[in-house]
Amino acid sequence: MADRILEVKDLRTRFHIAEGTVYAVNGISFHLEDGETIAIVGESGCGKSVTMLSILRLLPIPPAEITSGQALYLGRDLFRLSEREMEQIRGKEIAMVFQDPMTSLNPVLTIGRQIGETLRVHLGLDKEAIHQRAIGLLDQVGIPDPAHRLNDYPHQFSGGQRQRAMIAMALACLPSILIADEPTTALDVTIQAQIVELIQRLKEQLSMAVIWITHDLGVVAEMAERVLVMYAGFIVEEARVDELYEDPRHPYTMALLAALPRIDRRRDKHLRSIPGAPPNLLVAPKGCPFAPRCELAFDRCWDEMPPLFQLGPDRRAACWVDVTTGKPF
Amino acid sequence: MVDIQTTNSFDTPELVQVRDLKKHFPITKGLIFERMVGSVRAVDGVSFTIRSGETLGLVGESGCGKTTVGRTLLGLYPATEGEIFIDGHNMRKARGEELLAIRRKAQMIFQDPYASLNPRWTVNSIVGEPLRVHKVFKSDKERSERVKELLSLVGMSSQLVNRFPHEFSGGQRQRIGIARALALNPLFIVCDEPISALDVSIQAQVVNLLEDLQDKFNLTYLFIAHDLSMVRHICFRVAVMYLGVIVELAERNEIFENPLHPYTQALLSAVPIPDPKKARARRRIILTGDVPSPINPPSGCRFHPRCPIAKDHCSRLVPEWRQITEGHWVACHEV
Numbered sequence: 001m002a003d004r005i006l007e008v009k010d011l012r013t014r015f016h017i018a019e020g021t022v023y024a025v026n027g028i029s030f031h032l033e034d035g036e037t038i039a040i041v042g043e044s045g046c047g048k049s050v051t052m053l054s055i056l057r058l059l060p061i062p063p064a065e066i067t068s069g070q071a072l073y074l075g076r077d078l079f080r081l082s083e084r085e086m087e088q089i090r091g092k093e094i095a096m097v098f099q100d101p102m103t104s105l106n107p108v109l110t111i112g113r114q115i116g117e118t119l120r121v122h123l124g125l126d127k128e129a130i131h132q133r134a135i136g137l138l139d140q141v142g143i144p145d146p147a148h149r150l151n152d153y154p155h156q157f158s159g160g161q162r163q164r165a166m167i168a169m170a171l172a173c174l175p176s177i178l179i180a181d182e183p184t185t186a187l188d189v190t191i192q193a194q195i196v197e198l199i200q201r202l203k204e205q206l207s208m209a210v211i212w213i214t215h216d217l218g219v220v221a222e223m224a225e226r227v228l229v230m231y232a233g234f235i236v237e238e239a240r241v242d243e244l245y246e247d248p249r250h251p252y253t254m255a256l257l258a259a260l261p262r263i264d265r266r267r268d269k270h271l272r273s274i275p276g277a278p279p280n281l282l283v284a285p286k287g288c289p290f291a292p293r294c295e296l297a298f299d300r301c302w303d304e305m306p307p308l309f310q311l312g313p314d315r316r317a318a319c320w321v322d323v324t325t326g327k328p329f
Numbered sequence: 330m331v332d333i334q335t336t337n338s339f340d341t342p343e344l345v346q347v348r349d350l351k352k353h354f355p356i357t358k359g360l361i362f363e364r365m366v367g368s369v370r371a372v373d374g375v376s377f378t379i380r381s382g383e384t385l386g387l388v389g390e391s392g393c394g395k396t397t398v399g400r401t402l403l404g405l406y407p408a409t410e411g412e413i414f415i416d417g418h419n420m421r422k423a424r425g426e427e428l429l430a431i432r433r434k435a436q437m438i439f440q441d442p443y444a445s446l447n448p449r450w451t452v453n454s455i456v457g458e459p460l461r462v463h464k465v466f467k468s469d470k471e472r473s474e475r476v477k478e479l480l481s482l483v484g485m486s487s488q489l490v491n492r493f494p495h496e497f498s499g500g501q502r503q504r505i506g507i508a509r510a511l512a513l514n515p516l517f518i519v520c521d522e523p524i525s526a527l528d529v530s531i532q533a534q535v536v537n538l539l540e541d542l543q544d545k546f547n548l549t550y551l552f553i554a555h556d557l558s559m560v561r562h563i564c565f566r567v568a569v570m571y572l573g574v575i576v577e578l579a580e581r582n583e584i585f586e587n588p589l590h591p592y593t594q595a596l597l598s599a600v601p602i603p604d605p606k607k608a609r610a611r612r613r614i615i616l617t618g619d620v621p622s623p624i625n626p627p628s629g630c631r632f633h634p635r636c637p638i639a640k641d642h643c644s645r646l647v648p649e650w651r652q653i654t655e656g657h658w659v660a661c662h663e664v
């Protein structure tokens with residue numbers, strides 16, 4: 001077994017806002033192996049992005065509060081590092097690519113300057129070396145004529161090119177973990193295919209581990225080795241990618257897969273929709289958060305959150321019911 | 330341009346006919362002496378028909394002009410050229426009473442359920458607005474009754490009439506938008522990306538609702554979307570747009586199983602399949618570069634700079650719109 005490069009234990013993140021407390025992440029644990037690609041999937045508000053921002057300590061505190069947990073990067077707990085030590089890791093060893101490249105890039109600085117900043121801060125290179133390195137990076141992410149494009153501003157780049165530039169910035173210091181937070185959601189499918197291929201190629205070349213955050217089960221099938229499914233701040237299922245799609249073990253995963261229309265199949269009937277809506281996160285979780293929408297729920301589900309039962313190697317599901325039989329364990 | 334006579338298994342009459350529709354947006358310069366310096370050719374010669382009770386899908390990447398087609402069809406943008414007939418009425422020539430009559434028959438559901446509902450209005454005023462404008466009822470009471478009926482049609486409690494949009498989730502807001510579109514008993518609804526702002530678990534609810542309503546009222550839809558999997562599910566026929574023109578049009582299984590235009594092939598191959606084994610086995614056509622600007626579209630076939638099979642003549646000659654097999658139309662020299 002490869003080494004665990006990142007291990008998150010019992011992470012809980014809350015937000016204290018005027019309306020009350022938002023229970024965004026409710027005690028999740030997972031790990032990432034060196035060179036592995038995992039995907040975290042879930043719908044908006046399920047806590048997938050907050051988890052990553054918590055680990056990188058990018059959340060404003062307050063209103064955010066991390067009430068418990070550890071995030072061990074190569075054995076060091078990121079939550080116990082000083083801000084200075086954290087700065088040495090963030091952007092250098094763990095880098096992140098965000099969903100919307102237009103709001104994540106500074107509109108009044110050239111692309112070259114923004115890539116250069118990472119190199120200057122973390123590697124302390126001189127001007128000429130930064131320039132050469134930035135050209136190399138843009139070239140690596142497939143931007144034609146990189147020497148000229150360095151002088152362009154973000155608005156002169158197309159959506160796909162901006163995301164490539166963001167990836168170039170993230171890769172500047174050869175990170176060992178790349179966190180990609182819905183990097184293709186704002187893009188068209190043809191551009192999405194380009195970006196997915198690019199990240200997969202770079203991952204091989206640079207032997208990075210990748211955490212891919214998305215709501216798109218299609219993209220997950222394409223690039224992840226292992227998948228975590230999140231719902232209302234909990235991990236509800238974890239599996240290797242083939243197992244998850246062939247044999248999902250949590251009613252939420254099953255419902256989600258059944259609700260998807262398929263481009264590779266002829267239509268048969270209506271889509272299987274999931275009734276209701278995700279729970280209000282302003283209410284402290286009690287019982288299984290999916291119970292109100294679940295066909296298999298029984299008394300216990302409403303009162304007690306099931307733990308993640310180990311169902312096999314790399315295989316866990318948080319459900320009181322054995323979905324293969326429809327009966328409680 | 331050749332007229333499209335797509336014969337298919339439906340014997341129903343054509344409710345919507347569009348011929349050589351163009352919509353150009355002017356680009357102007359100068360504040361006081363404003364002059365036109367060019368135009369964005371958002372829609373540049375598009376023809377299609379939709380049969381009564383049918384759902385036609387209009388797909389393509391952002392900026393291809395699909396939303397502009399929908400809006401121009403309903404007169405939200407004045408067309409630059411071309412003809413639009415809805416239920417026999419000439420949309421571009423109609424004035425006064427006739428125009429009002431067409432507007433009652435043709436409605437729209439918008440993409441963003443947050444921006445398309447007035448935040449200061451109650452559900453009652455939002456859904457009742459078309460009824461008020463077209464003076465359908467004499468009294469407020471009758472109108473409120475109709476609003477309640479519409480809400481129950483879209484699966485919402487009629488007790489919610491006095492609530493405001495912010496009290497609802499995205500899926501519920503989209504239902505309110507659908508109720509508003511149904512208020513005047515339309516024949517034809519343009520659905521402009523009605524589900525792309527919604528979460529996966531809510532999308533299926535809204536799509537099923539749209540299908541139920543279609544069955545119930547024999548509605549005709551133009552379904553504009555970029556989610557090709559959903560389009561395969563909901564549409565009877567599909568038109569693929571690229572840079573202001575339709576490049577391929579066919580019945581749904583035909584276009585998804587036997588795409589002929591290289592752009593359609595690339596677009597379909599880029600759609601992720603939620604099945605890891607199939608995804609690994611699949612061969613992908615990755616297009617290089619981005620969509621060119623519609624201000625200055627490429628000569629000849631607009632797709633030629635990105636086309637994997639482009640020949641010399643593709644940059645010179647505009648491909649003819651031809652029928653390859655029954656009901657399967659394509660604009661490409663190399664098919």
